[in-house]
Structures are given as C-alpha cells and as structure tokens.
Amino acid sequence: MSPLTLTVDAPSHSYPIFIDTHLQAALARELAQYCSRKAAIVTNTTIAPLYLEQVQAACKTAGIDSFTIILPDGEAHKNWETLNLIFDGLLQNHAERSTTLIALGGGVIGDMVGFAAATYQRGAPFIQIPTTLLSQVDSSVGGKTAINHPLGKNMIGAFYQPQAVFIGLDSLKTLPxxxxxxxxxxxxxxxxxxxxxxxxxxxxxxxxxxxxxxxxxxxxxxxxxxxxxxxxxxxxxxxxxxxxxxxxxxxxxxxxxxxxxxxxxxxxxxxxxxxxxxxxxxxxxxxxxxxxxxxxxxxxxxxxxxxxxxxxxxxxxxxxxxxxxxxxxxxxxxxxxxxxxxxxxxxxxxxxxxxxxxxx
Structure with a gap:
C-alpha cells in the first residue's frame, strides 16, 4: 500500500501529514527535512517500550542528536506538574530555541508537548508522531495544544502548529x-x-x-x-x-x-x-x-x-x-x-x- 501525504495549509505555516503502513518507513524518508540537528523525544511510560527505539534509531540515521523525556501516562497527568517535567528535561539537556520537540504518543502527549513547544523560549519547533487512532485522526492535526485544569478540560493552552505529522498504521496494532x-x-x-x-x-x-x-x-x-x-x-x-x-x-x-x-x-x-x-x-x-x-x-x-x-x-x-x-x-x-x-x-x-x- 503506497504512502499518503496530505498538506495542512494553516495561515501561520503549511506542513505535511505523512501516512504510511510502517512508522519507521515514514521517518526514514522524511524526518531529516523537518527536524533540527538536536531533538527532544517526549513520550510516556506506556509508549516508550513500544516505539521509542524506532524514533531514536530514525534520529541517529538522520544525524539528529536526541535525548528523551519520559512522562507518566494518562489524562490524569495532563497538568502543570507534568508539563514542568518537560521543561525540566529541556533545560537539563541545554535545549535551545531551535531544538525540535518530538511528541511520541497519543493525544495527551501531543497536547502537552505542543504547549511546551509553544512556550519554551517563546516558541520551539515540534513534530507530532501520534500513536493512537484518536490522535491520528484529530488531535495531532491543527495545532491545538493544552493542559487540563481541575475546573475544565483543555482550558490552558495555545494554538501552535507542528512542523510535520508522522502517522504509522502499525502503531495501532498495540492499541488496546x-x-x-x-x-x-x-x-x-x-x-x-x-x-x-x-x-x-x-x-x-x-x-x-x-x-x-x-x-x-x-x-x-x-x-x-x-x-x-x-x-x-x-x-x-x-x-x-x-x-x-x-x-x-x-x-x-x-x-x-x-x-x-x-x-x-x-x-x-x-x-x-x-x-x-x-x-x-x-x-x-x-x-x-x-x-x-x-x-x-x-x-x-x-x-x-x-x-x-x-x-x-x-x-x-x-x-x-x-x-x-x-x-x-x-x-x-x-x-x-x-x-x-x-x-x-x-x-x-x-x-x-x-x-x-x-x-x-
């Protein structure tokens, strides 16, 4: 089955959505074009054992120096405390404004990493690698980023578009x-x-x-x-x-x-x-x-x-x-x-x- 590439022509900037049977194939073909020479891969405790090595290997092949930030999994952790763990990791690894944040996971990861990218040094580039069906069809596209507040869902956030979206159908095989x-x-x-x-x-x-x-x-x-x-x-x-x-x-x-x-x-x-x-x-x-x-x-x-x-x-x-x-x-x-x-x-x-x- 041939890969599919779509384009989001957002007013702020245009970016591609790559849909492929295998995530690794899409990353191998295109990652180097959309990622800076240094990247922070942000994922969670559930996704890391499944797909982190693939993304790390793709970064290495593309000549990208990467480090990893692993967050707790779940909607209950979509808050300021967990967001701060991303900032801790970025600062500890001397991330610059040009460092690309790679969101590897479902909608919670995508929303939080996008919000972190929108605010870290007033704006760093980021890439979406959605691994759930919900994030692939909706939350990874369009630049809505946010965290939850006890009084309301997604009430604190920003509109901030990614540089690219990489969708691998194979990631759905491990989805409950x-x-x-x-x-x-x-x-x-x-x-x-x-x-x-x-x-x-x-x-x-x-x-x-x-x-x-x-x-x-x-x-x-x-x-x-x-x-x-x-x-x-x-x-x-x-x-x-x-x-x-x-x-x-x-x-x-x-x-x-x-x-x-x-x-x-x-x-x-x-x-x-x-x-x-x-x-x-x-x-x-x-x-x-x-x-x-x-x-x-x-x-x-x-x-x-x-x-x-x-x-x-x-x-x-x-x-x-x-x-x-x-x-x-x-x-x-x-x-x-x-x-x-x-x-x-x-x-x-x-x-x-x-x-x-x-x-x-």
Whole structure:
C-alpha cells in the first residue's frame, strides 16, 4: 500500500501529514527535512517500550542528536506538574530555541508537548508522531495544544502548529480495544458534522475497520485528516467553522470533568456527548428520531457508550458554562441541521438542556 501525504495549509505555516503502513518507513524518508540537528523525544511510560527505539534509531540515521523525556501516562497527568517535567528535561539537556520537540504518543502527549513547544523560549519547533487512532485522526492535526485544569478540560493552552505529522498504521496494532474505540468517536464525529457519504462508508465498513484492515484504516485516517486540514486552513484559531469540530464536546467535557480525567476516555465522553447533541438537534426540530437512532447505532457498533452518566443538573450547567465556546456568558452548542451538516446554535436555555441531559 503506497504512502499518503496530505498538506495542512494553516495561515501561520503549511506542513505535511505523512501516512504510511510502517512508522519507521515514514521517518526514514522524511524526518531529516523537518527536524533540527538536536531533538527532544517526549513520550510516556506506556509508549516508550513500544516505539521509542524506532524514533531514536530514525534520529541517529538522520544525524539528529536526541535525548528523551519520559512522562507518566494518562489524562490524569495532563497538568502543570507534568508539563514542568518537560521543561525540566529541556533545560537539563541545554535545549535551545531551535531544538525540535518530538511528541511520541497519543493525544495527551501531543497536547502537552505542543504547549511546551509553544512556550519554551517563546516558541520551539515540534513534530507530532501520534500513536493512537484518536490522535491520528484529530488531535495531532491543527495545532491545538493544552493542559487540563481541575475546573475544565483543555482550558490552558495555545494554538501552535507542528512542523510535520508522522502517522504509522502499525502503531495501532498495540492499541488496546478500548482506546481504538475511543478514536472511532472522533472518526464518527467527522461524518456527522460534515459528510453524510462518509457516514455511509463507516456503516458499510465498520467490521473491516474494527478488524484493522489496512486499506480501511488508511481511508478513514486520510479522510479525517483532510477534512480537518481543510477546516484549519479556513479557520486556524477557531473563530468560526472550526468550532464545529467540537460536536459532542461540550457535553463530553462536562462528563470528563465531573467523572475525573481518565475515568471516561475522551472519545467515550465525546461519543455520549454526540448522542446528547443529536437529542438536542431533535428537540430543535432539525433531525428525526430515526436520524438520531442511525447515529446511535453506529456509535454502539464502534463499541462506544451511548448513555451519558447521571449527575445533578446544576453540575451539568456548571461544567458547560466553563466551555470554551461560551461567549459573553452565553453557552453555545454544536448541533446538527441534518446528518452530515452541523452548525453553531445559541439561545439554548436551561429548560432546553434539562430535557436533554440525564440528571438526578
């Protein structure tokens, strides 16, 4: 299967996404072009035993002097304390502004390393090597970087684009089933918000995707990356259309914050959040119950939760009022005009939400 190269034409700068069957092959061909002569490989305790040697070997072959920073694994560690471990490692190894930070891991690693790169000496280059499906189809592309705060997910961060993204389909072979399913939530999100034909593709090829058929994986990852690249080129800093990529996220982030970061995986919370977004869209008179059920059936086939947890309605509101889409104190939600077409809606009242979210 031939490699696939896409381009993100962000206003700040353009960069490539390399998608290959084997990560090692993509790195061998292209790494030297996008990495400085010194690099910090930042990964975590789970990924390091699996892929660190490959990246170290690629750096050595390319004549890149590398050192490694290994962080604890998990969403619970996406905070200031762990971010500071990256800065400690950079300073201890005399990293300069030109030193490239290489993010090797899933969305948590990518977000934290990107934020560290955005702020270390006021901006160092970085490269994304996403190893989970969720990070490959979404978080590694587009330059959103952040850490969590106890009161809200991804509330502290920066828009900062990488120099390149390297995706190896082989890295998904070591991914736990639950993590693979979590990534499918973001894949389904792209179909629901902007491409009903892609929705049909997912319905018709879900068995092949879950069996990790290489052609099916290449198609869905390439398609999602292209959709995101097109949106980022139009709206890099989420002033308009890019906000639609948050379909299900206002509800999902509330779930993550309330339940504890990492208790529900991000994709699991987004999946349940998309079901609530469908219910809201039904209530607005946009889509039918049958449309909602079509989305719910696909989410369930991807082994994702379709029922959000129940907690106090006031707690739902408190969490959602910390959402980044709140403008002038008014909550805004991504809803569906129809399957495959999303839009931003405001003017949603507490009474409206009370009929949508499960609450005590």
């Amino acid at each position: 089933e639950r993590e693979f399913a979590a990534g499918m939530a973001e894949v389904i999100k792209y179909a629901l918000l902007g491409d009903v034909e892609f929705l049909s593709y997912l319905e018709n090829h879900m068995d092949a995707i879950q069996a990790q058929d290489a052609q099916a994986l290449r198609h869905i990852i390439g398609h999602c990356c292209q959709m995101k690249a097109d949106i980022v080129a139009e709206d890099e800093k989420e002033h308009g259309r890019r906000a639609l990529l948050n379909l299900g996220h206002t509800f999902g982030h509330a779930i993550e914050t309330e339940m504890g970061y990492g208790v529900w995986l991000h994709g699991e919370a987004v999946a349940a959040g998309m079901v609530l977004a469908c219910r809201l869209s039904e209530q607005l008179g946009n889509i039918s119950t049958a449309d909602s059920q079509r989305a719910i059936d696909l989410i369930a086939r991807a082994q994702l939760p379709v029922d959000a947890p129940t907690f106090a309605f006031a707690t739902w509101l408190e969490h959602m009022q910390h959402d980044k889409k709140v403008v002038n104190g008014e909550m805004r939600f991504v809803a569906l005009q129809q399957l495959g077409a999303a839009y931003m809606v405001k003017g949603i009242t507490a009474a409206d939400l009370r009929t949508v979210v499960p609450h005590a």
